[in-house]
Amino acid sequence: MIERADTGFGLDPRLAMDTVFVADWQLCRVLLMDDARFPWLILVPRRPGLVELDDLDEDGATLLMHEIRRAMQMLRGVVGCDKLNVGALGNIVRQLHVHVVARREGDAAWPGPVWGSGTTRRYPESERDALLARLCSAA
Amino acid sequence: MIERADTGFGLDPRLAMDTVFVADWQLCRVLLMDDARFPWLILVPRRPGLVELDDLDEDGATLLMHEIRRAMQMLRGVVGCDKLNVGALGNIVRQLHVHVVARREGDAAWPGPVWGSGTTRRYPESERDALLARLCSAA
Structure with a gap:
């Protein structure tokens, strides 16, 4: 039997509903938020029962920081931007x-935060697929 | 001549105006946001010229994650909370x-983000000093 790194991992239904799959990295599932207003990735560590950043062990936290930086570089390379925003909130989805x-x-929320700002505008399918292809080739 | 870890470091004037000093950790200056609505720390890596998380080298990023987790544990221990929010935005202060x-x-912004929410309410001096003392003894 092969031990899976993500034993017991399941994606919160709300995250699943609001996003599309991009890639599985060493620690995290990488998702694209389905909101055409902002190029927006979500990283979900594939370990069960995590809520806060300090629920991870030290090695896991180091790896998460590595993957956050990788996601920043991917976004910057694929879509370009003036600033990157990184946040772990979890007030609604724990x-x-x-x-x-x-x-x-x-942009639609500038210079405020994107969270809680305005109304999601889902990607037209062709635009979403084109962006996904570019992200996946950069991943 | 002793080389200082924070050579060339200077705190942005807006951050200086909105916060009070708590401690200098290995990487970061730890500040308390002077807003009595939310117990709120700000960590500023004491290296010049940084804007994005991936402007740090890998060791610096690992240390920053370590200090973020330390700040979370400090806040949780000193004030208690239902959730911790962590964010690096920098749309206004780079x-x-x-x-x-x-x-x-x-709380005043629940379940939304604190950034851009309502109007800052500075601490009464005695309340701020009492909180600072508890934070400093936990730091």
């Missing part, structure tokens, strides 16, 4: 997840 | 800084 958002001056 | 905020269900 499963530990980290937002990595490419921000542009003058 | 100097790299990480927010670590203790959230309580029903």
Whole structure:
């Protein structure tokens, strides 16, 4: 029997509903937020029962930081931006997840945070698929 | 001549205006946001010229994650909370800084983010000094 790194991992239903799959990295599932207003990745460590960043062990936290930085570089390379926003909030969805958002001056929430701002605008399917292809080739 | 770890480091004037000093850790200056609505720490890596998390080298990023977790544990121990929010935004103040905020269900911004929410309410001096003393003894 092969031990799986993500034994017991399941994605919160709300995260599943709001995102599309990009890749599984060593620690995290990488998701694209289905909101065309902002290029927005979500990293979800594939370990069960995590809520806060300090629920991870030290090695896990180091790996998460590595993957956050990798996601930043991927977004910057694929879509370009003026600033990157990184956040772990979890006030609504408690499963530990980290937002990595490419921000542009003058975007729909600028200079405020994207969380809780306005109304999600889902991608047209063709636009979403084109972005996913670019992200996956960069992943 | 002794080389200082924070050679060239200077705190952004807006961060300086909005916060009070708590401690200098190995990497970061730890500040208390002067906003009595939320127990709120800000970590500022004491290296010049940083804007994004991936401007740090890998060792610096690992240390920053360590200090973020330390700040979470300090806040949780000193003030208690229902959730911790961690964010690196920097849309307004570009100097790299990480927010670590203790959230309580029903607080002034719950369940939204604290950034851009309502109006700062500075601490009464005695309350601020009492909190600072508890934070410093936990640091």
